[in-house]
Amino acid sequence: MRVWFSIGWAMVLSVWLGAPAYACTVPADWLVMKGKEEQVVQAAIVLDRDKIVVGEPFSVDLAVCAVKAAFDRVTIDATMPRHRHGMNYKPRMTDLGGGRYRVTPFVFHMPGLWRVVVTTYGKGQPIHLQRDFQVK
Amino acid sequence: MIVSRGFLATVALVATMACAQLGWAGNGLDRLSLTVDEVEKIVAHGPWPPAHKRDPSNRVSGNKAAIELGRRIFFDKRFSGDGQMSCATCHEPRLGWADGVARRVTHAGKLDRNSMSLLDVRFNRWFGWDGQADNLWAQSIRPIIAPDEMNATVGQVVGLLRNDAAYARAYAKVFGGPPGQQQREAILVNVGKALAAFQETLVSRRTIFDDFRDALSRKDWQAAARYPADARRGAQLFVGRGRCSVCHFGPRFTSGEFHDAGVPYFIAPGKVDPGRHKGISIVKQSPWNLAGRFNDDPTKAGAWATRQVEQLHRNFGEFRIPTLRGLVATAPYMHDGSLPTLQRVVRHYSEINIERLHADGERILVPLKLTAEEIADMVAFLKTLSPPRP
Numbered sequence: 001m002r003v004w005f006s007i008g009w010a011m012v013l014s015v016w017l018g019a020p021a022y023a024c025t026v027p028a029d030w031l032v033m034k035g036k037e038e039q040v041v042q043a044a045i046v047l048d049r050d051k052i053v054v055g056e057p058f059s060v061d062l063a064v065c066a067v068k069a070a071f072d073r074v075t076i077d078a079t080m081p082r083h084r085h086g087m088n089y090k091p092r093m094t095d096l097g098g099g100r101y102r103v104t105p106f107v108f109h110m111p112g113l114w115r116v117v118v119t120t121y122g123k124g125q126p127i128h129l130q131r132d133f134q135v136k
Numbered sequence: 137m138i139v140s141r142g143f144l145a146t147v148a149l150v151a152t153m154a155c156a157q158l159g160w161a162g163n164g165l166d167r168l169s170l171t172v173d174e175v176e177k178i179v180a181h182g183p184w185p186p187a188h189k190r191d192p193s194n195r196v197s198g199n200k201a202a203i204e205l206g207r208r209i210f211f212d213k214r215f216s217g218d219g220q221m222s223c224a225t226c227h228e229p230r231l232g233w234a235d236g237v238a239r240r241v242t243h244a245g246k247l248d249r250n251s252m253s254l255l256d257v258r259f260n261r262w263f264g265w266d267g268q269a270d271n272l273w274a275q276s277i278r279p280i281i282a283p284d285e286m287n288a289t290v291g292q293v294v295g296l297l298r299n300d301a302a303y304a305r306a307y308a309k310v311f312g313g314p315p316g317q318q319q320r321e322a323i324l325v326n327v328g329k330a331l332a333a334f335q336e337t338l339v340s341r342r343t344i345f346d347d348f349r350d351a352l353s354r355k356d357w358q359a360a361a362r363y364p365a366d367a368r369r370g371a372q373l374f375v376g377r378g379r380c381s382v383c384h385f386g387p388r389f390t391s392g393e394f395h396d397a398g399v400p401y402f403i404a405p406g407k408v409d410p411g412r413h414k415g416i417s418i419v420k421q422s423p424w425n426l427a428g429r430f431n432d433d434p435t436k437a438g439a440w441a442t443r444q445v446e447q448l449h450r451n452f453g454e455f456r457i458p459t460l461r462g463l464v465a466t467a468p469y470m471h472d473g474s475l476p477t478l479q480r481v482v483r484h485y486s487e488i489n490i491e492r493l494h495a496d497g498e499r500i501l502v503p504l505k506l507t508a509e510e511i512a513d514m515v516a517f518l519k520t521l522s523p524p525r526p
Contacts, residue, residue: 055261055391057440083382083500088393089444105440109393110382111180136180 026063033118033129040068043118043129045076047106052135057089057105064099064120071122076103078116108135164357168368175352177375182349182387184461185339186259192433193271193426194329196310197336205306206334209327214296215280217287218243223279223331226251232465233338238473244284248403250473253466256459258336261392261441265455265471266415270442271431272335273328274424280327293327294320321423325430340461341523345371348520363520369510370517378485378504378514389460389521394451398488398501399470401453409471412454416447464522482506482514 026032030044046061064074076093079086088109094102108114117130165175196202209215213222221242226235233254240247249265257263263275279285280293297303297315307323308314310330315323344363348371351359374380385391394412401409419425419442427439455471469475475484486506493501506514 054385055393085450085500088446088448089441090446091444105444109391111385112382136176 026065030061030063031131033116033131035127035129037127038129041065041071041120041127041129042067043120045116045118045131047116047133049133049135052108052133054111054135055107055109057107059102059104060091060106060116062093062101062103062118064101064118066120066122069122069124069127071120071127073121074101075119075121076101076116077119078106078108078114080110080112081115082113083110108133111135164355164360168357168360170352170368170372174372174375177381178349178371179353180386181381181389182346182353184342184346184349184387186387188258188336188339191258191272191332191336192435193431193438194273194332195432196326196329196333199310199333201306202310202330202333203337204334205303205310206330206332208303208306209331210334212296215286215288215293217289217292221286223276223286226279226285227254232462234466236467238468238476242284243287247284248409249471250468252458253462254335254338255340255462256388257338259388259392262394262415262419262456264415266411266418267394267456268415268418269422269424270419270426270438271424272332273325273430274422275328276331276335277324277328277424281324290320290324294323297323297327322430325424328424343461343521343523345517345520364516366513366516367520368517370513370515373506373510373514374517378506379500380485382500383457384460390457392457394454394456395500396450396454396493397457397470398484398490398493399455399472399474400492401471403472408453410452411471412456413447413449413451416445416451420445420447460518460521462522464519478515478518479511482511482518486511 026042026044030046032038033043033045041064043062043064045063047058052058060076062074062076064071074093076091077086087107089105089107091103091106094104096102112135114133114135115130116133117128119129120127165172170178191197210223210227213219213225215222226240227233228235235251238250240251252265257272260272261270263269263272264278269275269278280288281290294315297307304314304316307326311318311326315326318326345367348360348363348368351357351363374384381389383391383393383395401411403409422428424430425439425442426433426436427442431439463469463478467476467478469478469481470484475481483506485501486504488501488503490499490502
């Protein structure tokens, strides 16, 4: 009886400690976001840089998956690091479920280097993942 | 094997023709002293003119009768409080649809800002130096009823449309019913829409820069070589070290957005011009913005910009980046008309004091430290963005 009780508690603990906020996988053909903690949280976006027109709105699809740490909030934004400014328009995120989001409108209002940053917020420090795009 | 001279000459000729067909960069570009990257950036400033699309928010956009009605209203001084001003007072055709003065003096005193040219206004997303309107018909209404500009009342505007028989007939033809049967606000908005339809016809003509740009685009180096050498050097500065094309981007030579160009925003002692910061407040609250009921587009597709634009601290003192087309006719320059010539504008950017820039640490502008020859080249280039006088 004592053995079964211990096994039961072990199963509960393993589920509680191992379960991520989103049990999902980042699509293999999406653009993976990079950062120091890319093994803790994975994020990837669909952004066709050939279809980006400076000054025109476009949508970004985002997938975020917890690998080693759960999170309860996600944000995405873009800046021009050399110019030290961000976008002029605040995009809206629509939660599609399963760690997937549709974000619109993104507007890159200048040509040059744009840095897209995905940030997840959980119990610890926010985790930032990024990817750079050269826009002509 | 002995190869004849004639055979070698034939091979050389065929190879040269093949290279010419392929537009081999090293051939023509060497003569033009342009790099492949410079050609790409110059080509991005065209083609001109862009394709014309009707404005879906204005159901009479492109309508000939509306254009004519708008044209008559545009030049009619009876649409002002004292009967002394029309839209054409500040937007005169022979002055590039601007007015040739730094800041217009009206019955209320000196206005705060320079009159912008109306050329190519149909391509804007935002209107006015501060972007306080997100469509052309709302922007057209504003100065008519502004107390310091034309100072007409809504009643006066509506009365003209209702009581002047010619206007009443023209209005009914355009809007499907006499003004006497419509609400005052609807009539006012329709006046704006007729004015917008007229202003949409004001598109700047092609220039020698456009010929140069098109020649580069099709790799016709011989045709491109006809562009004046000083203007070409100026174009290289514009897209290269000057980084002007970062803000003055694309065929219209403007991104249409807003920046601090280092021009002081103090209007008078104790009075500042908040620029874009206040413009965002105004457009979001306007009953005539694209999110509102007067937008004729049922999808309100254009409303995303007003809904999603963020009012940021850095917007204070930012002003809309104007087009550089047609500049020769629209002196003086900048939002306050403080720079009288193109030479002064280029010198401004050459000597800009970045400590005076206030846009929250944004770093786009740097003093270019141009030589006198480079300034002359840049001015020569800017002048080629204006069509030759007819």
